[in-house]
Amino acid sequence: MKISVIGAGNVGASVAEYIAMKELAPEVVLLDIKEGFAEGKAMDLNQCATLNGFNTHVTGTTNDYSKTAGSSVVVITSGIPRKPGMTREELIGTNAGIVKSVTANVLEHSPEAIIVVISNPMDTMTYLSAKTSGLPKNRIIGMGGILDSARFKYRLSEAMNCNPNDLQGTVIGGHGDTTMIPLTRHASYQSTPVSDHLSAEELENVSAATMVGGATLTKLLGTSAWYAPGAAGAALVEAIVRDQKKVMPCSVYLEGEYGQSDICMGVPVVIGKNGWERIVDYKLNDEEQAKFNKSAEAVRNMNNALEL
Numbered sequence: 403m404k405i406s407v408i409g410a411g412n413v414g415a416s417v418a419e420y421i422a423m424k425e426l427a428p429e430v431v432l433l434d435i436k437e438g439f440a441e442g443k444a445m446d447l448n449q450c451a452t453l454n455g456f457n458t459h460v461t462g463t464t465n466d467y468s469k470t471a472g473s474s475v476v477v478i479t480s481g482i483p484r485k486p487g488m489t490r491e492e493l494i495g496t497n498a499g500i501v502k503s504v505t506a507n508v509l510e511h512s513p514e515a516i517i518v519v520i521s522n523p524m525d526t527m528t529y530l531s532a533k534t535s536g537l538p539k540n541r542i543i544g545m546g547g548i549l550d551s552a553r554f555k556y557r558l559s560e561a562m563n564c565n566p567n568d569l570q571g572t573v574i575g576g577h578g579d580t581t582m583i584p585l586t587r588h589a590s591y592q593s594t595p596v597s598d599h600l601s602a603e604e605l606e607n608v609s610a611a612t613m614v615g616g617a618t619l620t621k622l623l624g625t626s627a628w629y630a631p632g633a634a635g636a637a638l639v640e641a642i643v644r645d646q647k648k649v650m651p652c653s654v655y656l657e658g659e660y661g662q663s664d665i666c667m668g669v670p671v672v673i674g675k676n677g678w679e680r681i682v683d684y685k686l687n688d689e690e691q692a693k694f695n696k697s698a699e700a701v702r703n704m705n706n707a708l709e710l
């Protein structure tokens with residue numbers, strides 16, 4: 403089995419590192435357009451093998467897609483990252499061109515691959531892949547919700563002073579600062595609602611901090627984050643290649659589910675060897691559904707900027 407990661411920048415290299423550490427495949431191919439860059443990252447990662455005890459080989463290549471041939475999963479991280487003060491939406495023009503050509507190149511050599519999209523604006527890039535690739539909808543998965551949910555649980559654990567692994571929490575909707583929806587009503591601490599442990603105001607603060615989670619890091623780092631995005635990407639790849647049937651919030655093509663059609667947005671889906679296999683209905687209340695519809699409107703506005 404082979405897994406390819408397109409874009410060997412901060413996020414791509416981090417995805418490749420976690421995939422190697424988890425030994426999800428014997429070979430990971432890192433591809434970048436920048437001459438020698440992926441080769442360098444691959445060599446650096448391979449030199450971790452004896453230190454971290456893994457036996458996954460990382461192959462680096464400058465834009466040679468034949469090296470990615472026969473990949474089971476391809477993770478797309480190529481594009482430009484957000485700079486401080488830049489919204490994900492502002493990235494659209496540049497990244498759309500990159501994601502469209504990368505998807506076509508990838509499928510030429512790996513027609514059976516499941517495509518994981520990380521490049522931002524993620525929901526729009528996932529929609530672009532879904533509309534232009536001709537693949538069955540279950541083989542295109544946008545990663546954002548897994549990352550947003552991890553950030554939600556981190557914020558909850560801080561507010562509750564508890565182990566984040568005792569928490570369940572899901573963020574649905576668009577993967578944008580104003581479009582994501584942390585589902586506080588559904589979040590739990592070892593089977594007890596988090597509202598038993600936090601006041602409405604505290605929960606509101608947790609939601610607000612979650613929603614600007616990416617922007618907060620971009621401001622601190624001067625570019626967008628990579629450890630958690632990389633770990634979230636690798637967790638998604640793991641669920642696919644190990645056929646885990648895990649429920650993960652991912653951006654997928656909706657056809658009436660959650661009241662929306664012809665759009666990719668974050669909803670809870672079961673992930674396994676076929677990609678996303680089923681959408682789980684969380685039975686939103688009226689307030690949550692209204693937020694989801696508003697989020698869809700914003701994502702749709704962005705999709706309208708695509709030249710399909």
Ligand code: APR
Pocket residue numbers: 408409410411412413414433434435436439479480481482483484497500504520521522523625626627628631
């Ligand atoms: N083909 C292959 N690689 C490309 C292409 C292309 N057409 N265009 C750009 N790249 C590469 C760049 O050379 C760079 O190495 O994509 C890489 C992007 O890496 P970074 O600039 O470090 O960006 P990163 O932080 O990894 O973010 C990548 O993920 O989270 C999102 O918003 C983020 O869209 C951005 C993406």
